[in-house]
Amino acid sequence: MTDSGKPTLLVVDGHSLAYRAFFALPVDNFTTKDGQHTNGIYGFLSMFVNLVKAERPTHLAVAFDTSRHSFRTDVYPEYKATRSESPSEFKGQIPLLQECLAAMNVTVLTKAGVEADDILATLATQGAEQGFDVLVCSGDRDTIQLVTDDVTLLYPSVQGVSQLKRYTPDAVVEKYGLPPANYPDIAALVGETSDNLPGVPKVGEKTAVKWLTQWGTLDALIENAEKIPGVVGGNLREHLDDVRRNRSLNALLRDVELPAGPADLTLQSVDAQAVRDIFARLEFKTLLPRVFEAIGADAEEVAASAPPAVVAPPPAELDGPGLATWVAGHTGEIALTVTVAGGLPARIGVATADAAAEATWSDVVASSLAEWLTGSAPKVIADAKPQVKALRRAGLRLGGLAFDPVLAGWLLRPSFPDKGLADLVDRYLDEKLPEADPTQLVPETEGATAGQLSWYSLRVAAAVRAELPAPLATVLSDIELPTLDALADMELAGVAVSHEKLSSFSAELGARSETVAQQAFAEIGREVNLGSPKQLQDVLFEQLELPKTRKTKTGYSTDAAVLADLQESHPHPFLDLLLQHREATKLRQIIESLDGAIGVDARVHTTYVQTGSQTGRLSSTDPNLQNIPIRNEESRRIRAAFEVGSEFETLLTADYSQIEMRIMAHLSGDAGLVEAFNSGEDLHRFVGARVFGVEPADVTPAMRTKVKAMSYGLVYGLSAFGLSKQLRIEQSEAKLLMTEYFARFGAVRDYLRSSVEQARIDGYTETIFGRRRPFPDLASPNRVLRENAERAALNAPIQGSAADIMKIALFRIHDELRTGGLSSRVLLQIHDELVVEVASGEWDDVERIVRDRMGDAADLTVPLDVQIGRGANWDIAGH
DNA sequence: ATCCGCACGTA
DNA sequence: CGTACGTGCGGATT
Numbered sequence: 001m002t003d004s005g006k007p008t009l010l011v012v013d014g015h016s017l018a019y020r021a022f023f024a025l026p027v028d029n030f031t032t033k034d035g036q037h038t039n040g041i042y043g044f045l046s047m048f049v050n051l052v053k054a055e056r057p058t059h060l061a062v063a064f065d066t067s068r069h070s071f072r073t074d075v076y077p078e079y080k081a082t083r084s085e086s087p088s089e090f091k092g093q094i095p096l097l098q099e100c101l102a103a104m105n106v107t108v109l110t111k112a113g114v115e116a117d118d119i120l121a122t123l124a125t126q127g128a129e130q131g132f133d134v135l136v137c138s139g140d141r142d143t144i145q146l147v148t149d150d151v152t153l154l155y156p157s158v159q160g161v162s163q164l165k166r167y168t169p170d171a172v173v174e175k176y177g178l179p180p181a182n183y184p185d186i187a188a189l190v191g192e193t194s195d196n197l198p199g200v201p202k203v204g205e206k207t208a209v210k211w212l213t214q215w216g217t218l219d220a221l222i223e224n225a226e227k228i229p230g231v232v233g234g235n236l237r238e239h240l241d242d243v244r245r246n247r248s249l250n251a252l253l254r255d256v257e258l259p260a261g262p263a264d265l266t267l268q269s270v271d272a273q274a275v276r277d278i279f280a281r282l283e284f285k286t287l288l289p290r291v292f293e294a295i296g297a298d299a300e301e302v303a304a305s306a307p308p309a310v311v312a313p314p315p316a317e318l319d320g321p322g323l324a325t326w327v328a329g330h331t332g333e334i335a336l337t338v339t340v341a342g343g344l345p346a347r348i349g350v351a352t353a354d355a356a357a358e359a360t361w362s363d364v365v366a367s368s369l370a371e372w373l374t375g376s377a378p379k380v381i382a383d384a385k386p387q388v389k390a391l392r393r394a395g396l397r398l399g400g401l402a403f404d405p406v407l408a409g410w411l412l413r414p415s416f417p418d419k420g421l422a423d424l425v426d427r428y429l430d431e432k433l434p435e436a437d438p439t440q441l442v443p444e445t446e447g448a449t450a451g452q453l454s455w456y457s458l459r460v461a462a463a464v465r466a467e468l469p470a471p472l473a474t475v476l477s478d479i480e481l482p483t484l485d486a487l488a489d490m491e492l493a494g495v496a497v498s499h500e501k502l503s504s505f506s507a508e509l510g511a512r513s514e515t516v517a518q519q520a521f522a523e524i525g526r527e528v529n530l531g532s533p534k535q536l537q538d539v540l541f542e543q544l545e546l547p548k549t550r551k552t553k554t555g556y557s558t559d560a561a562v563l564a565d566l567q568e569s570h571p572h573p574f575l576d577l578l579l580q581h582r583e584a585t586k587l588r589q590i591i592e593s594l595d596g597a598i599g600v601d602a603r604v605h606t607t608y609v610q611t612g613s614q615t616g617r618l619s620s621t622d623p624n625l626q627n628i629p630i631r632n633e634e635s636r637r638i639r640a641a642f643e644v645g646s647e648f649e650t651l652l653t654a655d656y657s658q659i660e661m662r663i664m665a666h667l668s669g670d671a672g673l674v675e676a677f678n679s680g681e682d683l684h685r686f687v688g689a690r691v692f693g694v695e696p697a698d699v700t701p702a703m704r705t706k707v708k709a710m711s712y713g714l715v716y717g718l719s720a721f722g723l724s725k726q727l728r729i730e731q732s733e734a735k736l737l738m739t740e741y742f743a744r745f746g747a748v749r750d751y752l753r754s755s756v757e758q759a760r761i762d763g764y765t766e767t768i769f770g771r772r773r774p775f776p777d778l779a780s781p782n783r784v785l786r787e788n789a790e791r792a793a794l795n796a797p798i799q800g801s802a803a804d805i806m807k808i809a810l811f812r813i814h815d816e817l818r819t820g821g822l823s824s825r826v827l828l829q830i831h832d833e834l835v836v837e838v839a840s841g842e843w844d845d846v847e848r849i850v851r852d853r854m855g856d857a858a859d860l861t862v863p864l865d866v867q868i869g870r871g872a873n874w875d876i877a878g879h
Numbered sequence: 880a881t882c883c884g885c886a887c888g889t890a
Numbered sequence: 891c892g893t894a895c896g897t898g899c900g901g902a903t904t
Contacts, residue, residue: 529899529900531886531898531899531900532899532900532901533884533885533886533899533900534885534900534901535900552884552885553883553884553885554883554884554885554901557885557886558885558886559885559886559887560886560887582886582887585899586886586887586888586898587888589897589898589899590888590897590898593897593898609895609896612895612896613894613895614894614895615893615894615895617890617894617895618895619894619895619896620895620896621896621897622896623896623897624888624889624895624896624897625889626888626889626890626895626896627887627888627889627890627895627896627897628888628889629888629889630888630889631888631889635888655890660890712892713892714892715892715893716892716893716894717892717893718891718892718893719891719892720891721891722891722892723892725891726892787891791891791892791893792893792894794892794893795892795893795894796893796894798893799890799893799894802890803894830889830890831889831890831894831895832890833890
């Protein structure tokens with residue numbers, strides 16, 4: 001009931017709102033384990049329960065279209081003819097949505113030959129006559145004509161389905177300048193592209209409203225069409241038939257014969273068990289209580305049909321031999337958790353599906369469990385790497401790692417930012433992992449113990465496994481888990497870094513940046529913070545009156561490219577000094593953070609985040625050792641501070657040359673590109689010769705630079721615009737370059753196109769080894785989002801395959817060094833480069849292993865070329 | 880204390 | 891209007 005005391009009737013267009021939800025919600029988050037897409041259903045129901053909760057209707061119905069065919073298509077066969085077929089992924093959701101609504105005891109109305117909006121119009125008209133306050137919820141603008149003092153339209157805003165705009169008569173007048181009854185007149189003149197109803201050319205909303213205001217009605221306007229001046233007047237006269245047709249089609253039927261009238265649509269409690277069943281099938285968890293709350297359900301029934309609360313079995317506190325007996329008594333997978341304090345094991349817990357046990361770590365526990373821990377008995381560990389490291393520090397090398405649900409969860413949804421066990425428990429079990437309240441000194445809520453964490457890990461593992469497609473399960477077992485093992489050793493090993501070299505360089509840079517800053521201040525006559533883009537904008541664009549540059553969200557850019565451009569067009573000493581200052585302070589900052597990370601063992605231990613990228617690459621943090629400068633001579637002094645450890649003989653660096661272009665050659669099968677790599681000729685020289693039609697020997701440096709930029713740009717989805725900017729050439733020249741390039745290497749373009757098309761169909765891309773990355777935005781109606789997704793989708797299989805290949809090479813080298821009894825060890829991975837610390841007398845063996853395992857990590861149609869370097873520090877070894 | 884945007888280092 | 895990352899600063903916010 002509303003304040004007025006009148007009953008409220010809510011009528012909803014199910015089809016149009018579910019369709020909007022379908023495009024608004026990422027499909028990869030809304031797919032059941034059977035592959036049924038549910039994003040439209042979920043989005044609609046979520047909006048629907050919010051709506052019912054907020055509006056408290058007393059009467060309720062949802063209408064659907066029956067098919068594309070209606071009386072409108074009978075009259076005008078072209079009606080909606082240009083509208084593309086709605087995707088099959090969407091159509092399949094409609095019957096399921098109707099099933100949900102039936103379980104919720106919500107009346108679903110359809111009628112052959114009319115559209116859902118005609119049903120809404122009929123119910124709204126009857127409702128208003130019978131004394132209801134009527135709320136119409138539809139995504140079709142034609143329903144604006146229904147608005148009266150008794151009928152309010154709720155229309156989804158562009159921001160999303162959950163935001164509904166309220167159209168009262170006043171709101172319609174405010175937006176369109178005319179009352180609701182006139183809206184179809186405006187629409188008839190303007191036309192509706194999505195319905196394939198062309199209007200009067202050059203007439204938009206503004207003109208239509210002006211005309212209608214002047215003449216009062218559409219009929220009057222048509223009668224006086226001769227008097228309308230200008231080109232638009234002529235257009236109107238020529239398209240009068242279109243206007244009349246539009247007006248007849250956009251009038252909604254208000255007298256459709258329906259099986260139920262407003263009074264029959266009383267809001268009823270939901271059938272709790274039926275809702276529970278269908279939601280379980282669709283894997284909706286959080287929606288259930290929201291439905292019960294918003295629409296109401298019999299409390300006893302809800303309680304009776306509720307599943308039993310899930311409670312972790314109380315873990316048994318055992319000693320070392322007790323734990324050994326416990327694990328020996330269970331066959332099959334056991335989940336394991338080692339809590340870590342100060343890098344060493346603190347507590348250890350194990351669990352099966354219905355029992356758990358745990359102990360405080362001790363030498364006795366270690367020796368009792370050693371055989372099981374190091375053996376091949378299968379173990380499930382969530383976020384295994386830190387635990388594997390702690391065990392290694394305690395002298396135990398874990399064996400039998402069979403599954404890590406955190407890694408598996410990442411493989412399924414690499415874009416998800418939260419990936420810990422707690423997030424998985426939330427997402428896959430719809431439960432909360434007990435967490436100690438960090439705000440309390442004496443926590444009121446206990447955190448989960450090691451045994452309980454194991455129990456949760458095992459259940460989460462089962463849930464994640466059920467969703468994991470076979471190719472991803474293979475990537476997990478054949479690539480990620482072996483890689484995890486290698487990474488643990490690399491992190492433990494660390495890399496020796498010279499504090500002496502760093503600190504003297506830092507002091508030099510500090511002095512230089514101070515000098516440069518003073519010179520810069522002298523140029524502008526005042527002291528500013530050179531590290532503040534905001535203050536710099538004031539100096540550059542106000543004080544020095546330099547031309548404004550590229551816009552950013554908060555002002556104008558002062559980045560290096562912009563400053564270089566300015567220096568060229570408006571030379572000023574301040575610009576160069578600023579660039580010098582930036583360079584010096586940036587280097588110094590990198591040095592300082594690196595220096596601060598040197599441990600008591602004089603080595604730096606980074607952490608590789610195995611779930612840190614969406615493509616399959618690793619990332620490196622605390623500190624990031626994957627972005628140590630190399631581009632200029634001075635910055636290489638930082639690399640020179642990475643030294644061979646005192647017990648070792650030398651560093652070895654090994655990097656793949658042009659691995660991404662080689663993968664491109666393999667995936668595209670382009671004969672020219674394949675030949676380029678098999679010919680042994682320099683890639684860019686070979687490509688340049690083809691593109692510019694000269695002999696390889698006659699390729700000039702300028703030509704080489706151009707094709708090189710083009711080749712690399714391809715991998716990223718570069719446009720002619722981007723290429724012209726990068727090379728500082730005219731767009732027309734860039735376009736010509738692209739045309740010439742593709743004329744010679746056409747299969748490359750064909751591959752890139754087809755790979756994005758395939759991704760649009762599948763919803764994800766796939767690497768050579770089966771790693772997937774979902775791309776829901778490829779179906780987005782938002783052009784920016786869609787085009788960004790297209791470029792990323794183009795790049796993902798290439799970057800991802802390169803990452804797969806490097807991981808395979810990495811763990812094979814790691815394993816072969818160990819099984820070969822060599823002391824040499826891999827220290828760093830920088831995407832396409834490895835740094836190995838070589839023990840005395842092992843160079844030849846190590847070099848061979850590294851070269852062979854990197855070379856045969858994948859069987860491509862082109863060879864994998866590996867460059868090896870040797871030296872006492874990373875700078876020398878890297879040459 | 881915490882978050883965001885900018886700028887910039889790497890592959 | 892080129893992909894993938896992490897870090898540190900300034901500045902605004904709490």
